Amino acid sequence: MQWNSVGEFFAMGGYALYVWGSFGACALLMIAEPFLARRRLSDVRKSLARERLADELELQQKNS
Amino acid sequence: MNAFLATVRRDLLLALRRKSEVLTAVFFFVIVTSLFPLGIGPEPVLLKKIAPGILWVAALLATLLGLPRLFSADHVDGTLEQMALSPSPLGLLVAGKILAHWLLCGLPLVLLAPVLGLQFDLDASTLGILTLALLLGTPLLSLIGAIGAALTLGVRGGGVLLALLVLPLYIPALIFGAGAVEAHSAGLGAGGHLSLLAAMLALAGFFAPWATTAALRVALE
Amino acid sequence: MRQSIIQWFRFASPQSFYPLAGRMIPWFWAAAIIFGIGGLWISFFVAPTDAQQGEGYRIIFVHVPASWMSMFIYLVMAFWAGLGLALNTRVSGMMAQALAPTGALMAALSLWTGALWGKPMWGAWWVWDARLTSELILFFLYLGFMALQAAIDDPRRADKAGAILALVGVVNIPIIYFSVKWWNTLHQGSTINLNKAPSMAQTMLWGMLLMALAFWMYSIAVALMRVRAIILERERHTEWVKHAVE
Numbered sequence: 001m002q003w004n005s006v007g008e009f010f011a012m013g014g015y016a017l018y019v020w021g022s023f024g025a026c027a028l029l030m031i032a033e034p035f036l037a038r039r040r041l042s043d044v045r046k047s048l049a050r051e052r053l054a055d056e057l058e059l060q061q062k063n064s
Numbered sequence: 065m066n067a068f069l070a071t072v073r074r075d076l077l078l079a080l081r082r083k084s085e086v087l088t089a090v091f092f093f094v095i096v097t098s099l100f101p102l103g104i105g106p107e108p109v110l111l112k113k114i115a116p117g118i119l120w121v122a123a124l125l126a127t128l129l130g131l132p133r134l135f136s137a138d139h140v141d142g143t144l145e146q147m148a149l150s151p152s153p154l155g156l157l158v159a160g161k162i163l164a165h166w167l168l169c170g171l172p173l174v175l176l177a178p179v180l181g182l183q184f185d186l187d188a189s190t191l192g193i194l195t196l197a198l199l200l201g202t203p204l205l206s207l208i209g210a211i212g213a214a215l216t217l218g219v220r221g222g223g224v225l226l227a228l229l230v231l232p233l234y235i236p237a238l239i240f241g242a243g244a245v246e247a248h249s250a251g252l253g254a255g256g257h258l259s260l261l262a263a264m265l266a267l268a269g270f271f272a273p274w275a276t277t278a279a280l281r282v283a284l285e
Numbered sequence: 286m287r288q289s290i291i292q293w294f295r296f297a298s299p300q301s302f303y304p305l306a307g308r309m310i311p312w313f314w315a316a317a318i319i320f321g322i323g324g325l326w327i328s329f330f331v332a333p334t335d336a337q338q339g340e341g342y343r344i345i346f347v348h349v350p351a352s353w354m355s356m357f358i359y360l361v362m363a364f365w366a367g368l369g370l371a372l373n374t375r376v377s378g379m380m381a382q383a384l385a386p387t388g389a390l391m392a393a394l395s396l397w398t399g400a401l402w403g404k405p406m407w408g409a410w411w412v413w414d415a416r417l418t419s420e421l422i423l424f425f426l427y428l429g430f431m432a433l434q435a436a437i438d439d440p441r442r443a444d445k446a447g448a449i450l451a452l453v454g455v456v457n458i459p460i461i462y463f464s465v466k467w468w469n470t471l472h473q474g475s476t477i478n479l480n481k482a483p484s485m486a487q488t489m490l491w492g493m494l495l496m497a498l499a500f501w502m503y504s505i506a507v508a509l510m511r512v513r514a515i516i517l518e519r520e521r522h523t524e525w526v527k528h529a530v531e
Contacts, residue, residue, distance in 0.1 A: 002334055009329075013340035018405050022344045022398040026351070029390055034507050041514040048521060211453055215446045219436045228432055229450060232425040233457050236464035243468060264460065275453055282445040 067152035071160030072167075078137075079168050085133065090172045093126040097180045108185050115184035116194060116245035123173050123198060124234050127205040130169035131230070132223050134161060134213040135280065148284055158280065159273040162210045170202030193248045193258075200261045201241040207265075207272035208233050214279035236264060297374040299516045300525045306509045313509065317502035320495050327492035341405045345489070348398040350497040351391045352416075354504055355423060358388035362430075363455040366448035376512075378444030379519065381451065382434055383511035387504050389427035395420050415469040419462045426454045440519050 003009040012019040079086050100118045101111055138144040138161075147157050177198050178191045186194065212230035216222040244257035296302050328346035335342040362384040369377030399417055400410045411417065430450055437443035520526045 003330075012343070013334065015339060015341035015343075015405055018341055018401045019343050022347055022401045025397050026347045026394055029394060030503060033387065033390055034510060037507055037510040037514065041510060041517070044514055044517040044521070048517065048526065051521075052527060211449070215433060215450055216436070219433075220438075221436060225429075225432055225436055228425075229429040232422050232429065232461075233453070235422060236457075236460050239464045239468045260464075271456070275449060279446060279449050282442055282449065285442060 065156075067150070068156050068160045071157045072164045075161055075164030076167060079164070085130075086168050086172070089126045089129045089169050090176065092129055093122050093173050093176065094180065096122040096125065098183065101183070111184045112186065112249075115181060115186055116242040116249075118184070119177055119180060119194065119198075120201075120238050120242040123177070123202060124205065124231070124238060126173055127169055127202065127209060128227055128230065130165065131209045131213045131226055132216075134165050134210060135217050136222075139217055139283070144280065145284055148281065154280065155273050155277045158210070158214075158276050162206050162273060162276070165210070166203045166206040170206050174198045174202055190245060190249055193254045194245045197241045197244040197254070197258060197261060200258060200265055201237050204237050204261070204265045204268050205234060207268040208237075210276045211272055211279060214276045214283060217280070217283040237261070240264070297372075297376050299376055299379070299520050300523075302376050303513060303516050303529060306513050310506055310509050310513075313502045313506035317499050317506055320499035320502060324492055324495035324499050327488060327495060332488050332492050338406060341402070344398050344402040346492050346496050348395060348402055349493050350500040351395040351398060352420060353497055354500045355388055355391035355395050355420065355427075357501075358384055358391060358504060359423060359426070359451075359458070360455065362388060363451040366444075366451040369444055370448040370452075375444075375519075376516075378440075378448065379512050379515045380508070381447060382444070383508045383515055384504075385427055385431050385434070386511070387507050389424060389431065391500070391504070392420060392424035392427055396424060413469070415462070415466040418465045418469070419458075422461055422465070423458070426458075430454070 010016060010020075097118055100114070104110065104114070135144060138147070148154050150157070174195060178195050181191045181194055209226075209230050212226045212233075215229065216226045219225060240257045240261045244254040244261065247257055248254040296305060324346065328343055332343070332346075334340055362381045365377045365384070366381040368374065369381065396417070399420070403412060403417075404410050430447055433450055434443045434447045437446055517526060517529075
């Protein structure tokens with residue numbers, strides 16, 4: 001282990017901006033992307049569920 | 065072979081009936097190259113150095129300008145579907161159309177380039193290499209561009225999309241085309257660049273009409 | 286033999302691929318997280334400080350995996366696209382479409398981390414090095430592929446047009462890379478030669494490998510998530526989709 005303190009770890013030997021800028025951007029985008037993909041899936045599911053509900057309502061009205 | 069020549073002749077005839085479309089691309093080429101010295105400054109040494117790059121980029125953009133028209137008119141009036149159904153192979157007819165496009169949009173640029181090169185104070189031998197490089201390079205641009213034109217046929221925002229698809233694929237032609245002139249100016253000889261350009265032309269001449277035909281069939285489905 | 290081939294083709298139908306993808310996703314996420322934790326541990330706590338580049342070299346642990354994945358995903362995307370064109374399987378085209386945004390993301394990350402690495406090491410955010418330039422062009426190719434697919438409304442046509450573009454791109458990538466490299470050597474005077482990488486310690490290699498595996502598993506997981514959404518969007522009028530989302 002080459003870090004003596006937490007502060008030293010975050011300072012990255014003077015390269016903090018570059019190292020944390022890189023890792024931070026990767027972390028940010030790689031958390032955002034699955035989130036967006038998940039939302040896309042749930043959006044389709046919601047609209048499919050609405051469609052289904054509309055179909056059922058139509059069927060009920062016809063029957064009654 | 066007859067079908068090939070007939071397609072070339074037909075496209076040339078059609079274009080000559082509407083001269084303004086062909087002339088627009090040529091004027092665009094002239095104007096763009098003339099704008100650069102105004103933007104950069106009239107210093108001859110600098111202009112001489114960047115001349116091949118400017119002329120090549122302008123040729124790229126001018127070729128791009130004519131590409132959307134390559135198939136669109138024939139697509140709209142149904143000629144393209146008749147071509148796809150005709151007994152002669154579609155690839156041959158497409159190759160004819162690409163050749164006609166080059167004769168109309170590429171060849172005028174090649175012929176104009178030495179004149180425009182004079183604006184940048186290029187000497188005679190450099191002008192010769194520049195013209196030769198464009199002569200090998202512009203058919204390559206038409207061939208690669210035809211694939212993009214076929215893919216974006218009848219698509220929303222086709223013109224801008226075409227530029228986005230085709231320009232990255234033009235990079236090798238730009239590098240070797242402009243590089244040939246630069247290598248010649250540096251005294252290295254342009255032979256290597258020109259032969260690589262010719263090799264790419266041969267490769268594209270074989271594969272591009274084929275890929276264009278495949279893309280057209282997708283568009284016609 | 287024949288039976289097993291038919292088994293494989295079963296997954297070429299969206300109906301059987303959709304639940305399969307759903308079952309696989311958690312496993313790939315788990316693998317991505319485990320490899321990621323291991324890779325991050327090595328890259329920050331095990332790998333020693335570099336003699337020449339100090340701590341700044343640690344960017345390599347995300348830069349190299351992102352570059353590798355951006356190139357690899359394009360190949361995989363073109364493979365699926367070509368398969369879809371040849372065999373006319375629907376899932377292949379959807380898979381190619383699902384992979385493209387992840388590939389573009391990897392290319393963007395590679396460029397971003399490259400710039401952040403370049404600034405302290407060579408004193409410039411951007412140098413026209415052959416590898417950087419090729420990566421930028423690869424990014425453009427991804428954007429073109431996505432723009433073409435987004436512009437065509439009919440999904441079947443979008444798949445086929447995208448497939449042709451992806452295959453043309455794959456043929457062109459070596460030509461582009463070679464030409465950029467040639468261009469770079471011709472203009473060597475003004476650029477910095479990046480080929481002399483610092484000698485790699487064994488631990489650094491392990492860290493990079495683990496991170497690359499993490500990125501790989503991540504890409505598969507995200508692509509599978511996206512392909513599930515695409516399947517539902519395209520097959521929404523079929524009977525099985527109506528039952529699948531009960």
